[in-house]
Amino acid sequence: xxxxxxxxxxxxxxxxxxxxxxxxxxxxxxxxxxxxxxxxxxxxxxxxxxxxxxxxxxxxxxxxxxxxxxxxxxxxxxxxxxxxxxxxxxxxxxxxxxxxxxxxxxxxxxxxxxxxxxxxxxxxxxxxxxxxxxxxxxxxxxxxxxxxxxxxxxxxxxxxxxxxxxxxxxxxxxxxxxxxxxxxxxxxxxxxxxxxxxxxxxxxxxxxxxxxxxxxxxxxxxxxxxxxxxxxxxxxxxxxxxxxxxxxxxxxxxxxxxxxxxxxxxxxxxxxxxxxxxxxxxxxxxxxxxxxxxxxxxxxxxxxxxxxxxxxxxxxxxxxxxxxxxxxxxxxxxxxxxxxxxxxxxxxxxxxxxxxxxxxxxxxxxxxxxxxxxxxxxxxxxxxxxxxxxxxxxxxxxxxxxxxxxxxxxxxxxxxxxxxxxxxxxxxxxxxxxxxxxxxxxxxxxxxxxxxxxxxxxxxxxxxxxxxxxxxxxxxxxxxxxxxxxxxxxxxxxxxxxxxxxxxxxxxxxxxxxxxxxxxxxxxxxxxxxxxxxxxxxxxxxxxxxxxxxxxxxxxxxxxxxxxxxxxxxxxxxxxxxxx
Amino acid sequence: xxxxxxxxxxxxxxxxxxxxxxxxxxxxxxxxxxxxxxxxxxxxxxxxxxxxxxxxxxxxxxxxxxxxxxxxxxxxxxxxxxxxxxxxxxxxxxxxxxxxxxxxxxxxxxxxxxxxxxxxxxxxxxxxxxxxxxxxxxxxxxxxxxxxxxxxxxxxxxxxxxxxxxxxxxxxxxxxxxxxxxxxxxxxxxxxxxxxxxxxxxxxxxxxxxxxxxxxxxxxxxxxxxxxxxxxxxxxxxxxxxxxxxxxxxxxxxxxxxxxxxxxxxxxxxxxxxxxxxxxxxxxxxxxx
Numbered sequence: 025x026x027x028x029x030x031x032x033x034x035x036x037x038x039x040x041x042x043x044x045x046x047x048x049x050x051x052x053x054x055x056x057x058x059x060x061x062x063x064x065x066x067x068x069x070x071x072x073x074x075x076x077x078x079x080x081x082x083x084x085x086x087x088x089x090x091x092x093x094x095x096x097x098x099x100x101x102x103x104x105x106x107x108x109x110x111x112x113x114x115x116x117x118x119x120x121x122x123x124x125x126x127x128x129x130x131x132x133x134x135x136x137x138x139x140x141x142x143x144x145x146x147x148x149x150x151x152x153x154x155x156x157x158x159x160x161x162x163x164x165x166x167x168x169x170x171x172x173x174x175x176x177x178x179x180x181x182x183x184x185x186x187x188x189x190x191x192x193x194x195x196x197x198x199x200x201x202x203x204x205x206x207x208x209x210x211x212x213x214x215x216x217x218x219x220x221x222x223x224x225x226x227x228x229x230x231x232x233x234x235x236x237x238x239x240x241x242x243x244x245x246x247x248x249x250x251x252x253x254x255x256x257x258x259x260x261x262x263x264x265x266x267x268x269x270x271x272x273x274x275x276x277x278x279x280x281x282x283x284x285x286x287x288x289x290x291x292x293x294x295x296x297x298x299x300x301x302x303x304x305x306x307x308x309x310x311x312x313x314x315x316x317x318x319x320x321x322x323x324x325x326x327x328x329x330x331x332x333x334x335x336x337x338x339x340x341x342x343x344x345x346x347x348x349x350x351x352x353x354x355x356x357x358x359x360x361x362x363x364x365x366x367x368x369x370x371x372x373x374x375x376x377x378x379x380x381x382x383x384x385x386x387x388x389x390x391x392x393x394x395x396x397x398x399x400x401x402x403x404x405x406x407x408x409x410x411x412x413x414x415x416x417x418x419x420x421x422x423x424x425x426x427x428x429x430x431x432x433x434x435x436x437x438x439x440x441x442x443x444x445x446x447x448x449x450x451x452x453x454x455x456x457x458x459x460x461x462x463x464x465x466x467x468x469x470x471x472x473x474x475x476x477x478x479x480x481x482x483x484x485x486x487x488x489x490x491x492x493x494x495x496x497x498x499x500x501x502x503x504x505x506x507x508x509x510x511x512x513x514x515x516x517x518x519x520x521x522x523x524x525x526x527x528x529x530x531x532x533x534x535x536x537x538x539x540x541x542x543x544x545x546x547x548x549x550x551x552x553x554x555x556x557x558x559x560x561x562x563x564x565x566x567x568x569x570x571x572x573x574x575x576x577x578x579x580x581x582x583x584x585x586x587x588x589x590x591x592x593x594x595x596x597x598x599x600x601x602x603x604x
Numbered sequence: 605x606x607x608x609x610x611x612x613x614x615x616x617x618x619x620x621x622x623x624x625x626x627x628x629x630x631x632x633x634x635x636x637x638x639x640x641x642x643x644x645x646x647x648x649x650x651x652x653x654x655x656x657x658x659x660x661x662x663x664x665x666x667x668x669x670x671x672x673x674x675x676x677x678x679x680x681x682x683x684x685x686x687x688x689x690x691x692x693x694x695x696x697x698x699x700x701x702x703x704x705x706x707x708x709x710x711x712x713x714x715x716x717x718x719x720x721x722x723x724x725x726x727x728x729x730x731x732x733x734x735x736x737x738x739x740x741x742x743x744x745x746x747x748x749x750x751x752x753x754x755x756x757x758x759x760x761x762x763x764x765x766x767x768x769x770x771x772x773x774x775x776x777x778x779x780x781x782x783x784x785x786x787x788x789x790x791x792x793x794x795x796x797x798x799x800x801x802x803x804x805x806x807x808x809x810x811x812x813x814x815x816x817x818x819x820x821x822x823x824x825x826x827x828x829x830x831x832x833x834x835x836x837x838x839x840x841x842x843x844x845x846x847x848x849x850x851x852x853x854x855x856x857x858x859x860x861x862x863x864x865x866x867x868x869x870x871x872x873x874x875x876x877x878x879x880x881x882x883x884x885x886x887x888x889x890x891x892x893x
Contacts, residue, residue: 156874159872160655160871160872160874160875163871163872163875164871164877167869167871281741281744284741287741288741290711290734291734291735291736291741293711293712294711294712294726294728294734294735294736295736297670297690297712297715297726298712298715298724298726298736300651300653300670300672301672301674301688301690301715303651303879303881304649304651304670304672304674304881305649305674305686305688307651307865307867307879307881308647308649308782308783308862308865308881308883309779309782309783310782311782312782312833312836312848312850312865313799313822313824313833313836315820315822315836315838315846318836318846318848318867318869319838319846319869321867321879322846322867322868322869322877322879323869323871323877325651325653325877325879326653326655326869326871326877326879328653329653329655329877
């Protein structure tokens with residue numbers, strides 16, 4: 025059930041939600057970002073609530089107001105939420121969550137930020153640069169159009185040579201008209217379109233606070249403030265989102281077609297090549313005295329150059345001229361951990377910024393289950409009021425030879441038969457791949473990608489999709505025996521020595537050469553709860569301990585990188601908690 | 605520095621002539637040294653582009669070179685089929701901070717134009733056609749353009765589909781005269797006078813012609829001995845908006861083959877683009893199909 029809280033009816037709705045949600049469900053408050061509303065999270069909340077024992081809350085924030093004012097609204101509505109509450113904030117909602125923790129008197133179990141600009145939004149101060157680029161492109165397009173339209177409308181008047189105008193006529197309707205529309209679509213990615221998409225209303229009070237280096241952000245991240253935040257928030261997690269092909273066609277994906285990165289990119293490159301080729305032919309073939317032909321050709325070349333350079337311009341605008349990974353709006357460095365002890369989970373090949381709240385389920389689940397100990401909701405539980413109609417589908421994920429879901433359950437499966445087989449084997453997740461190969465495991469594994477990459481129909485039921493080439497369609501099995509909450513870590517973080525097999529107990533393989541601490545760190549950064557060291561320093565990560573516990577003496581190989589430490593043995597894992 | 609001064613500097617540096625020889629008449633359209641019944645033209649092109657800030661001369665984007673092989677062949681339909689094969693795209697461009705930006709993502713192998721008015725085909729390196737954009741995406745974009753109050757240029761009256769095919773398509777070989785000039789010096793001088801009238805005098809050793817038409821002033825310099833075109837400057841509202849220079853090389857027989865074209869054009873008061881097109885391996889041949 026989605027509980028939307030508005031300040032006026034806060035008391036009644038809190039009471040209602042308390043009666044619907046089950047007692048053990050973890051209160052989880054979802055805060056939206058710029059230009060959003062409580063609806064921004066609605067679909068994701070429905071899915072997450074069906075899979076996790078959470079009691080979700082959300083609200084409409086006055087997102088144009090200063091962070092302090094937004095946090096005051098949250099405080100007014102949710103001051104009574106208990107200390108085991110988790111807050112998940114997308115984009116600016118993450119900053120609001122942190123601001124709320126400053127004014128709230130009770131503790132919070134955790135804050136999870138997603139695509140949040142902890143260090144500000146460079147695009148705000150660089151839009152003028154994009155404007156300059158955009159205006160030049162507009163001039164080029166208008167110039168090319170002028171030359172073509174002059175030719176097409178008055179061929180005999182302007183062109184003594186018989187080459188350019190007829191050829192232009194053919195070419196224009198044979199592809200250049202599309203090229204012009206393409207360039208024009210790029211042009212329409214004007215600061216105005218971008219601003220409208222992002223809700224960058226001129227004069228919004230929060231603007232000054234969102235600027236990189238603003239007094240507000242400096243204060244939020246200062247050593248005067250952070251100790252208080254640390255003391256009140258149990259676990260802090262920054263989900264860093266890198267959009268799929270973050271360096272490609274960002275401006276167009278943002279406001280036009282977020283899911284079409286490859287098609288847009290390919291089309292733009294093809295358009296540039298076409299314009300270049302035509303330009304070269306016209307400049308060499310046309311009557312040199314035909315200044316319209318020469319003018320059109322140079323404008324074509326200019327537009328081609330602008331098209332090729334557009335990705336670089338946008339990347340610079342977004343990242344303050346560093347061109348680092350980003351989610352098309354916020355650079356990775358701004359989204360990342362803002363303090364020591366903040367966990368960082370990275371989504372690679374993820375959605376664009378404006379889609380993050382709806383398309384990041386897997387990583388949010390990873391954060392909540394592995395790092396905040398939120399239990400999965402048993403299948404028989406009606407999802408806390410969601411009606412049981414929610415899909416168990418988690419998303420499309422990459423795989424490789426070191427299987428993300430280590431247990432193979434054969435081929436020829438349908439979605440239903442694979443979920444059933446995985447559930448019967450006691451695993452939390454089922455993965456279908458390449459026409460019906462079925463895998464099972466307790467961790468989702470690798471990177472989430474667009475659903476379109478899971479595109480092979482199931483051989484056993486062609487109306488269903490069963491993953492793709494090295495792509496798993498991942499489903500929650502709902503097995504009540506699966507994914508038990510991880511046992512509390514022992515004081516020294518060491519769980520013991522455990523057996524392993526070729527079906528790795530900890531499926532994420534980080535390679536050899538690790539010490540205990542370096543392995544724990546790398547596994548922690550990947551969002552897993554358990555790190556395993558094996559055979560002198562091979563490092564593995566996973567969300568469950570796996571196989572049989574052995575005596576500590578069974579793990580007796582010194583770590584190659586630090587012989588004073590023990591790093592498992594052959595087919596033996598020394599298993600540690602990844603908690604800091 | 606003004607745009608005009610920059611262009612003038614470029615002209616002083618780029619004029620490159622000094623070739624001479626006898627020519628065939630343009631009307632013959634059969635350059636000496638080539639088969640008279642040639643049906644295939646081919647050449648290699650290199651296109652280099654620079655965008656420069658007009659006020660400081662700073663480079664904005666530089667595309668060091670895109671290389672093509674172009675082949676135009678007479679089709680059975682009487683039109684000229686053009687196949688442009690991409691030979692390579694230099695791997696880097698530079699942004700205005702001087703940073704190299706990787707650009708060699710060119711997915712195009714060749715571009716085919718049947719010369720009969722049908723859409724051009726863009727073929728990818730994998731041998732499959734590349735649509736510029738899917739009709740669905742195009743439709744979506746056009747709708748979005750209209751949302752923002754922008755009229756898609758392809759739908760404006762001056763270029764809409766109703767004009768398609770309204771201009772006769774050339775089927776002769778006359779176009780090759782712009783690349784392979786077979787005329788005599790006297791014929792070139794006569795042609796220039798027909799277009800511009802008598803020369804206004806000499807400038808830097810070249811014959812200087814001028815014309816005014818349709819709001820544009822055109823200044824032309826030709827090489828006195830050969831009559832070959834050296835440069836064209838175009839002014840609008842008394843401002844130099846485009847400047848082109850040409851170089852030629854001696855071809856087979858008494859022909860001159862265009863070697864390169866350098867064109868600078870003002871995009872707006874702050875920016876101009878310079879395009880260099882270099883030709884090599886120009887051939888005219890008879891091929892059996």
